[in-house]
Amino acid sequence: MAQALEIVPKQIDSDQWDEPYYVNMGPQHPATHGVLRIFLELDGETIVRCDPRIGYLHRGVEKLSENLTYSQAMVLTDRLDYIASAANNVGYCLAVEELMGLEVPRRAQIIRVIVCEMARIASHLLWLATHALDIGAMTVFLYCFRDREWLLDIFEEICGARLTVSYPRIGGVRLDFNQHIIDELYRFTEEFPRRIPEYETLIDVNRIWLKRTKGVGVISGEEAVNLGLTGPSLRGSGVRYDLRRSRPYLIYDELDFEVAVEYEGDVYSRYRVRMKEMREANKIIRQCLDKLAECEGEPTVAENAPDLLIPFGKPKRPQPAPHPKKGFLVKSVEVPIVPEGEVYFAIEAPKGELGYYIVSDGSGHPWRVRIRAPSFVHISALPALSEGQMVADIIAVIGSVDIVLGECDR
């Protein structure tokens, strides 16, 4: 930083700018989708070096999880990717269940798929809205938020929360759907395929949109795998890697949907992949609703699921007042529920591969929780995507890899 300020006064007086020009994008910049700071070295308008600096939203979720019980730690996963929090919860619960060897009832699995796909549509809608706004298309924003609002209302009816849902629990889901939610979801799946062409009419053949997105941030398939890109960002480069197909979890192997793939590898093809994915997600919700009618009245929580309520130990004598900083950590009796072992479980979150690596030592709380966040990897790939491009294009590139800083910094 200090270096940048020293160089600038020299450049004002001289006619020729031999020195490189440094620009600090962020941490408070509307187009960085949070608190990302990018240190750019420019030669004219071309980016020579790009150095993303993160950590402004670091809350220590991994360290906190080691000091909470398994059920308590699930609530922290909402705060990772707060745009699609239901998908984070499902991933965490699946990882713990895999470690415990717990079988989840079929109805709960179907409901989980529905909330995951609802989260995917909500996330992609917000992505489209903000990405278009960054590039300069204002109108799409308004249309996208109209439909996202509808989804959030359904989420509110399902569990009472709009953003941080905490709806799944270890062993199933917290509540069953009522008839009104199912009717509303049917209405949504009827209506939503007609809404997608509305966005596409606005930007798909828009000449400015095409100029800003086609041939920008190009990356080949091999390079993208080496950089660790996953999800829609990888499928935009022609690699058919979708965890819902290659390592199926829940009931995805019974469902009929296509993996969206585009082959150009630029910002435009990543946009096309996400538009296709929204249609497929809508199709999946529809199929799941039909399957849900077949298992009406079945339980949504496994019988041997660990108790959600924390069993408090009875204090024998008056306890000293707790440390003011430690007040929020509820002291609970640790019931050993998870056997010793370790598991890496990844799901296809809206942004890419979201992996949980959980190590258990057989006690009531996890020994180590590691969260492999797609946004973290995508930000680390930004230099490779943007170096050699124009400085205006980095906005389009950041938008196209779809990042959320809450998940990146954890």
Added chain:
Amino acid sequence: MLALEKLQEKFPEEIIETGESAGQTYVVVKREKIFDILKFLHESGELLFDHLADLTAVDWHKKKTPRFEVVYNLYSIRYKQFLRIKAQVPEEDPIITSVTPIWKVANWFEREVYDMFGIVFDGHPDLRRLLMPEDWEGFPLRKDYPLFLSPEKEWQGLVELKEKARRLAPFDWYQRVPGEVKEEEMKEPEEEKVAEGEGHGASA
């Protein structure tokens, strides 16, 4: 599993233990030849572990020796195989070879492990702290690092910020006049303002 047989054939002396946990195969290896092992897994045509899904470390403080384990979760997109490699790293000399030449994605993963556990990656192009501030002391995800720091050990940046907030608290920002602030207390913020103004003018 094919990968396991190939590894036992090629590096018989490096493997310490193999096993399975929750249906996933893992191999514990010595750290000396970790680069060769992973390069072999990545480039061998029958295995082709091209996707480094995750790289992290686990601290087994007072549970196991050697203390640290660096964990590589590998996946082969073509053959749909999953394999976990764990390399043991002792506490006294926490150094392991970097795998950045094989996978570019390892760059930030290794920086994060260095930041959180203090494990040094030999041959890494740019080993700096990633999530924590650059002048942070200690490695937060080690088991002997406390969850809450005592007030004396707090990070200097936070201490300065708290001090500044305390000084500016009585200042009435809406009216832009000092409320009940004594004059000597107001001196420092004014000086800072002037300095910021200068910097802004020069860059504009």
